[in-house]
Amino acid sequence: MAKQDRGVRTRQSILLAAAAVFEERGYDAAKLTEILVRANVTKGALYFHFASKEELAVEVIKAQVEASSTPLPQASKAQEFVDLGLIFAHRLAHDTLLRGSVRLTLDQGGEGLNRSGPYRDWTKVSLRILNEARDRGELQPHVEPRVTAQLLVGAYAGVNMMSQILGEAHDLSRQIAALYQHLMPGIVIPAVLETLDMSAGRGERALAEMRAVQANGAR
Amino acid sequence: MAKQDRGVRTRQSILLAAAAVFEERGYDAAKLTEILVRANVTKGALYFHFASKEELAVEVIKAQVEASSTPLPQASKAQEFVDLGLIFAHRLAHDTLLRGSVRLTLDQGGEGLNRSGPYRDWTKVSLRILNEARDRGELQPHVEPRVTAQLLVGAYAGVNMMSQILGEAHDLSRQIAALYQHLMPGIVIPAVLETLDMSAGRGERALAEMRAVQANGAR
Structure with a gap:
């Protein structure tokens, strides 16, 4: 798998994990740590793709x-x-x-x-x-x-x-x-x-x- | 004003303050301290009438x-x-x-x-x-x-x-x-x-x- 593909996949899996956590908890109660666990990525990987919980939410809404x-x-x-x-x-x-x-x-x-x-x-x-x-x-x-x-x-x-x-x-x-x-x-x-x-x-x-x-x- | 009347009024003013804070902030972000300031009551007075933020919310919803x-x-x-x-x-x-x-x-x-x-x-x-x-x-x-x-x-x-x-x-x-x-x-x-x-x-x-x-x- 090319490095770029892997990046796209990681981004998508973070987005899906975030969507699941937002769905269950709502925006205010959603925790980045739970998103990390679900997506099985490091904090560094998450912040490479998304600057903040807010940016994650904006991207999920866009979908x-x-x-x-x-x-x-x-x-x-x-x-x-x-x-x-x-x-x-x-x-x-x-x-x-x-x-x-x-x-x-x-x-x-x-x-x-x-x-x-x-x-x-x-x-x-x-x-x-x-x-x-x-x-x-x-x-x-x-x-x-x-x-x-x-x-x-x-x-x-x-x-x-x-x-x-x-x-x-x-x-x-x-x-x-x-x-x-x-x-x-x-x-x-x-x-x-x-x-x-x-x-x-x-x-x-x-x-x-x-x-x-x-x-x-x-x- | 009889003691009982005063109690009813205090309760009502706490309820109104809570409704205003819930309206502005939503449930999760609503802070009891802000409700106290708006209602101009002590923490003790609030807890005399309402056991928790949840009970306050339940009473506001009832209205x-x-x-x-x-x-x-x-x-x-x-x-x-x-x-x-x-x-x-x-x-x-x-x-x-x-x-x-x-x-x-x-x-x-x-x-x-x-x-x-x-x-x-x-x-x-x-x-x-x-x-x-x-x-x-x-x-x-x-x-x-x-x-x-x-x-x-x-x-x-x-x-x-x-x-x-x-x-x-x-x-x-x-x-x-x-x-x-x-x-x-x-x-x-x-x-x-x-x-x-x-x-x-x-x-x-x-x-x-x-x-x-x-x-x-x-x-």
Whole structure:
């Protein structure tokens, strides 16, 4: 293994360990010593890659935004809007880095830490898709995409947070599906509404499709 | 002032100081010494009323549930459902104890602290009103009050949290109004929907009505 590869791997394993510790303890209570033990690296190695706990948190938070990639094209932009959220809910169940990132975003600990980034980025991605939906005539005439995009992001974060607090995180896909089932009737026109797949299993299926296309593209 | 009255006042001033410190710092970073300074009491006085920081937090959290009183009877149960949330949004802007309580509920710091209480209590109150709305034929037939009540509480908490994180807490009434404007079309039948007042100013007006009735009742 080249020296550079090893550096990349060490950095990634520190990041994963940090995400796991942030997820379990939150920002304030997370200890660098626990991250070192989990990542099985020395303090020197950690400080070579990250200047501080704060920088670690910032990098973990970034992972969430990088994961918010655009879903595959669907019959309607409204379906892509729904897919974005359902895919993320499904991924959250299987990705430590995402879960650590989300906990840091939801948590209000760590006074100095700016956690508005993911909210703004998610709002931006949602707004882009909603604007496209509007241009195609999929939205009800009174809908203001900017208001709806921000609302969706806030409501989504809250549903996620409550499912964690109530110990129902395993059930997140179903709860996020319910969120869309409640919101979309007030957003899209009836002809589009009746075509939407907003079932709890949609996220897993859409992600599998996406990965199949990516694998084909990489060949 | 009787000794007992003084005790009640001291307890209340400690609770208010604690709520203010919890709101600003969150649970983990809140220091008892800062609460003592704000309440202008001795350590002995604090420990006479509260055994620990955790007990203080538990009592501050309770204040939120006590504030979730039932709104005045309206033309529809759906309007009462909306009023419950809009009144609370308006009160949040003017009540330190509520804000401290909400911050503790949203925050994921303080591992030992059970913050599921307000979620469950809000869900219970919302569910009762939605069940009444269903019995009166105000809801669309596919609506499951239990799912909708829990969804509303989670989404509400998220909208509140995001408005704080983005520094838009002053605008909460407008954002919560947008939440109901988005959700209610998927919940109530059209004939009820067109009667609903879901404007940002509704909370303030409904609260004023409620207080006028309470003042009359107390005469």
